[in-house]
Amino acid sequence: MYLSKKVVNMQPSQTLAAAAKAKELKDQGVEVLDLTLGEPDFTTPKAIEEAAIASIKNGSASxxxxxxxxxxxxxxxxxxxxxxxxxxxxxxxxxxxxxxxxxxxxxxxxxxxxxxxxxxxxxxxxxxxxxxxxxxxxxxxxxxxxxxxxxxxxxxxxxxxxxxxxxxxxxxxxxxxxxxxxxxxxxxxxxxxxxxxxxxxxxxxxxxxxxxxxxxxxxxxxxxxxxxxxxxxxxxxxxxxxxxxxxxxxxxxxxxxxxxxxxxxxxxxxxxxxxxxxxxxxxxGSQADVEIMRQAFEERLNQTYPLLSQLPGVKIEKPAGAFYFFPDISECLSICGYEDVSEWVSDLLIEEHVAVVSGRAFGTDHHIRLSYATDIETLTEAIDRIGNFIDRKRNLK
CATH class of the missing domain: 3.40.640.10 (Type I PLP-dependent aspartate aminotransferase-like (Major domain))
Known part of the structure; x- marks a missing residue:
């Protein structure tokens, strides 16, 4: 079969691939802390849901x-x-x-x-x-x-x-x-x-x-x-x-x-x-729910940035917007005995059940991306597990 070269040579989305791998482990009963997708953990505000329901009931959405x-x-x-x-x-x-x-x-x-x-x-x-x-x-x-x-x-x-x-x-x-x-x-x-x-x-x-x-x-x-x-x-x-x-x-x-x-x-x-x-x-409509969610993201950022920035071998500037951390872990890779960031990410998932995205998805070989669009308990536990992973690998080196 002769397929389109531009599609055959194209790489699938690595963020979606990372999320799919995390879901695969979850389906096997593993408790995975998933920090892969850029997706708010809030449900859509009620007024928006109600407008959608109204359009269904009055036939406009048909x-x-x-x-x-x-x-x-x-x-x-x-x-x-x-x-x-x-x-x-x-x-x-x-x-x-x-x-x-x-x-x-x-x-x-x-x-x-x-x-x-x-x-x-x-x-x-x-x-x-x-x-x-x-x-x-x-x-x-x-x-x-x-x-x-x-x-x-x-x-x-x-x-x-x-x-x-x-x-x-x-x-x-x-x-x-x-x-x-x-x-x-x-x-x-x-x-x-x-x-x-x-x-x-x-x-x-x-x-x-x-x-x-x-x-x-x-x-x-x-x-x-x-x-x-x-x-x-x-x-x-x-x-x-x-x-x-x-x-x-x-x-x-x-x-x-x-x-x-x-x-x-x-x-x-x-x-x-x-x-x-x-x-x-x-x-x-009212933008009040937008501000409530923004404040929640800001609180998560402020609470978890110090924890992440203190991990061995991690360099990061504090984000000013969106809901991602993108630390440079080049020193961390070295002290943990890794040359490949994707291998580090894979082992983190397998050993500590924390899912992040390799920097290669974003054009770099020595970063990871973590989404803080999730609850603070999950975030702090995930950072603790990352710290445990680094300590264990550093001691084994």
């Missing part, structure tokens, strides 16, 4: 909607974006898709040609590179530094800039590091993009999850010129604890949105209608 989303949902997105970030968009500059991941996929398919290059700061979310390659373009990885909290600089971007560079993917708060770019940092990057005519793909999915006085700034809000270069990706999954509802959206140039609409119309068609009615309530 039928197709426009492929790019309900008009009322687009208006809710426009209103929320203006209220939160001061950004003004028109109806034909919004597209709703089946999750932010698929929206990104559709964007890359609509934007990129085989000769194009996209700059991707490392560490990066697992699917950026794969989706760029599926569009037959080239992902150009830009190295960043721990001492700068893994935030990319203009100097680092210039080192990888070429005549083929078409776009830059910029995620803030960042998965996997939790870094948050300041307004000044974004202004510098935005002006660089305008000067070089580079599209800014702003992945703002964690925008509402910032902690300890840090502030999220949308790069598109800095100036008219930067907004014209920006394509903003967002959704309801993280902030509203709606990962299973699969609603993401994009805001940007009308001509680009029009091309993305073609892809959506020939692939998924509309997102599930019931999910769209739920998302309308999420965006239009």
């Amino acid at each position: 039928f197709y909607t426009p492929a790019t989303g309900l008009v009322n949902l687009k208006q809710a997105i426009i209103n929320r974006t203006k209220l939160d970030y001061g950004l003004v968009y028109q109806m034909d500059e919004v597209l709703v898709g089946t999750g932010a991941k698929f929206v990104l996929y559709s964007l890359f398919q609509a934007l990129l040609n085989p000769s194009d290059e996209v700059l991707v700061p490392e560490p990066y979310w697992v699917s950026y590179v794969a989706q760029i390659e599926l569009a037959e373009a080239k992902a150009v990885v830009v190295k960043t530094k721990l001492e700068n909290q893994y935030k990319v600089t203009v100097d680092e971007l210039n080192q990888q800039l070429s005549r083929k560079t078409k776009a830059l993917v910029l995620n803030t708060p960042t998965n996997p590091t939790g870094s948050v770019y300041t307004r000044q940092e974004l202004e510098s990057i935005g002006e660089w993009a305008v000067k070089n005519n580079i599209y800014l793909i702003a992945d703002d999915i964690y925008a509402k999850l910032v902690y300890n006085g840090n502030v999220f700034t949308s790069i598109a809000s800095i100036s008219k010129e930067i907004k014209e270069q920006s394509i903003v990706i967002n959704g309801v999954s993280k902030a509203y604890s709606m990962t299973g509802w699969r609603i993401g959206y994009v805001l940007g140039n009308q001509k680009l949105i029009q091309q993305m609409a073609k892809i959506v119309s020939q692939s998924t068609s509309n997102p599930a209608a019931v999910s769209q009615y739920a998302a309308i309530e999420a965006l239009n």
Whole structure:
């Protein structure tokens, strides 16, 4: 059988693979502490659930909607974006898709040609590179530094800039590091993009999850010129604890949105209608539950960061947003007698029943990612077990 080369050569999502491995052990009766997936442990707020139920009962959820989303949902997105970030968009500059991941996929398919290059700061979310390659373009990885909290600089971007560079993917708060770019940092990057005519793909999915006085700034809000270069990706999954509802959206140039609409119309068609009615309530309704969840994540971060940072051989900057730790464990690997981070991660799961994700999923060979989107008891026990694992391996070396 002759299969598509671009799919055969593509790696599956390593975060989902890690979660599947943890589930396999759980199904065997093993008590696994799973810190793999970026998924809030809260259920969807009641008002959102009730709006979804109402749409089922009144029949609204029974039928197709426009492929790019309900008009009322687009208006809710426009209103929320203006209220939160001061950004003004028109109806034909919004597209709703089946999750932010698929929206990104559709964007890359609509934007990129085989000769194009996209700059991707490392560490990066697992699917950026794969989706760029599926569009037959080239992902150009830009190295960043721990001492700068893994935030990319203009100097680092210039080192990888070429005549083929078409776009830059910029995620803030960042998965996997939790870094948050300041307004000044974004202004510098935005002006660089305008000067070089580079599209800014702003992945703002964690925008509402910032902690300890840090502030999220949308790069598109800095100036008219930067907004014209920006394509903003967002959704309801993280902030509203709606990962299973699969609603993401994009805001940007009308001509680009029009091309993305073609892809959506020939692939998924509309997102599930019931999910769209739920998302309308999420965006239009009270934001009190969002703040309650944000405060819970902040408390978990503040309680567990000191525990993690004190583990032997672990180097980490305190995250400012999202809900991940991304420690550099290069020294830890050495003192434990490992050369391969994935082997370390595998043995941690087998021996201590703690599931984390290898840094290789995010482009690095000496990190792990731990999600703190779970209860504090699980987090503290998991860190204790990691400490036990390190001590045992260090003594055996």
